[in-house]
Amino acid sequence: MSERNTLLIDNQSKNGTSKYVLERCASINEYYDIAFKVMLLGDSSVGKTCVLVRFKDGAFLGGNFIATVGIDFRNKVVDIDNLKVKLQIWDTAGQERFRSVTHAYYRDAQALLLLYDITSRHSFDNIRAWLTEIHEYAQKDVVIMLLGNKADMAAERVVKTEDGEKLAKEYGVPFMETSAKTGVNVELAFLAIGKELKHRATQQQNEPKFQIHDYIESQKHKSSCCGLM
Numbered sequence: 001m002s003e004r005n006t007l008l009i010d011n012q013s014k015n016g017t018s019k020y021v022l023e024r025c026a027s028i029n030e031y032y033d034i035a036f037k038v039m040l041l042g043d044s045s046v047g048k049t050c051v052l053v054r055f056k057d058g059a060f061l062g063g064n065f066i067a068t069v070g071i072d073f074r075n076k077v078v079d080i081d082n083l084k085v086k087l088q089i090w091d092t093a094g095q096e097r098f099r100s101v102t103h104a105y106y107r108d109a110q111a112l113l114l115l116y117d118i119t120s121r122h123s124f125d126n127i128r129a130w131l132t133e134i135h136e137y138a139q140k141d142v143v144i145m146l147l148g149n150k151a152d153m154a155a156e157r158v159v160k161t162e163d164g165e166k167l168a169k170e171y172g173v174p175f176m177e178t179s180a181k182t183g184v185n186v187e188l189a190f191l192a193i194g195k196e197l198k199h200r201a202t203q204q205q206n207e208p209k210f211q212i213h214d215y216i217e218s219q220k221h222k223s224s225c226c227g228l229m
């Protein structure tokens with residue numbers, strides 16, 4: 001099977017630094033049982049592309065920062081409770097000028113990972129504005145998770161973990177700090193989202209509801225206790 005995604009070109013970009021070409025064809029030979037769309041949102045440079053690349057390829061995109069132009073997606077199939085779950089993950093441009101382009105994609109997303117950078121107070125302060133946009137453009141029952149990225153940059157930290165936790169609690173969304181550089185919590189974030197979506201889609205009436213907050217806390221504890229952080 002082949003999948004094609006048509007990407008949006010930035011007509012104003014003349015310096016050739018775009019991460020993406022106009023069209024990409026990807027051969028998808030992987031079998032899956034169920035598929036979900038997940039979107040990455042947040043200010044420019046918070047690390048959305050790097051988090052996606054870390055999850056998809058297990059690598060870190062260091063070096064010069066190249067801003068995303070428009071929108072792109074990558075697929076990853078993960079095993080969740082004996083089901084093959086395909087996550088189609090949309091990486092959006094954080095820059096303001098692409099906002100109207102990305103709004104068009106909100107409606108299709110079943111989950112949104114909303115990122116800020118723990119070394120940027122501005123990116124954290126903008127989270128409320130992002131949540132307002134989400135409430136305006138996304139599905140009512142969309143799953144939202146807040147991520148404080150660049151957790152490896154302890155010396156430059158300006159947003160406390162407690163501030164992230166407090167904001168997430170206020171909006172009733174799960175929260176964790178991640179690092180695309182070291183990989184901390186990146187897989188856990190996507191797996192928790194995948195589990196929540198899979199449970200929503202397949203849950204039987206007599207089955208207990210999946211508790212994403214409890215799952216995250218138990219897995220965070222597991223990874224810290226076993227030296228996987």
Ligand SMILES: Nc1nc2c(ncn2[C@@H]2O[C@H](COP(=O)(O)OP(=O)(O)OP(=O)(O)O)[C@@H](O)[C@H]2O)c(=O)[nH]1
Binds near residue numbers: 181
């Ligand atoms: N130390 C560290 N640097 C990171 C991390 N994640 C991203 N970066 C760096 O931050 C810069 C921006 O990362 P991107 O992933 O391109 O940011 P983005 O959110 O996709 O930006 P836009 O495409 O403009 O929306 C790059 O220079 C990355 O190398 C991280 O977890 N730790």
